[in-house]
Amino acid sequence: VASSGVLSALFVNDTVCLLVTPIVLRATGQLKRNPLPYLIAIATASNIGSALTVTGNPQNMYIGIQSAVPFLRFSWLMAVPVLVGLALNYALIRLIFSREVNGRPLPTVEPLGGSLRRGVTVRALLALAATLAMFIAGVAYPLAALVGACAILVTGNVKAREVFKEVDWTVLLFFAGLFIVTGAFEKAGYVGHLLAWGAPLAGPGADRGTLTGVLGFAGLTALLSNLVSNVPAVILMRPLVAHLGGGERPWMLLAMASTFAGNLTLVGSVANLIVAEKARGEGLEVGFWPYLAVGLPLTLATLAIGTLWLYWM
Secondary structure (H helix, E strand, C coil), rough: HHHHHHHHHCHHHHHHHHHHHHHHHHHHCCCCCCCCHHHHHHHHHHHHCCCCCCCCCHHHHHHHHHCCCCCCHHHHHHHHHHHHHHHHHHHHHHHHHHCCCCCCCCCCCCCCCCCHHHHHHHHHHHHHHHHHHHHCCCCCCCHHHHHHHHHHHHHHHHHHHHHCCCCHHHHHHHHHHHHHHHHHHHHCCHHHHHCCCCCHHHCCCCCCCCCCHHHHHHHHHHHHHHCCCCCCCCHHHHHHHHHCCCHHHHHHHHHHHHHHHCCCCCCCCHHHHHHHHHHHCCCCCCCCCHHHHHHHHHHHHHHHHHHHCCCCC
């Protein structure tokens, strides 16, 4: 929970799920442990942890660009809900999977050997630090990320073709498909109907900070995020945020609710689907109902905490 949450705040949560899931599958296999609670922990903690920063997940990046909320301000507002949410995440998984995660000593195994290219590692970490510094300094997020990536490619002593081989094109095509469907939904005029239906539910009040408006806006975002996934939900909610005045609170509520709502079901976020697909490739099934047993109470609790916190702030 801790490693997935922290890494997702620094890197995109989908990337963390791509990298960490195979490691956890191999580790639980060596230790002869049921991988299900650990896989659910990766997915749920990556969603919660990614809410901490503008660059933690795709929907936050979109919101960061559209809202112009400063990088550190964004993290300051989300720190308490994220930290409390990760603690709740750990406690729920310990409770629900008490037989698997029971505190008994793990069997002793010999660690697998490996080599670390220290020069490349140092340069990559320096590029990451420089990119974060540019984010904090107010450099446009796409430009800062592009500069950091180019610095790694130029100085990393790794051929670009080797890097591109590791790109998960399936995930990129999946995102492209989501944007196409969302764009068609908007061009067909359904966004107008969504505004007409959602505006009375979400406001007036979300922009001015009334509790009813804030709760309504967060609830609508959570509902839509689980109907169409959280990234397209944020794009569809943008006109409603503009209708509410486009202030800081609606944007932050949108970021919090769309991210935390991704934990409700297995199809609630792309990160969940990545974990499930990686596990399926190893012959393991992350079932809808076992995931829901954790996701439902976790989502309700984190949404309540996040909404009340942003209302108070």
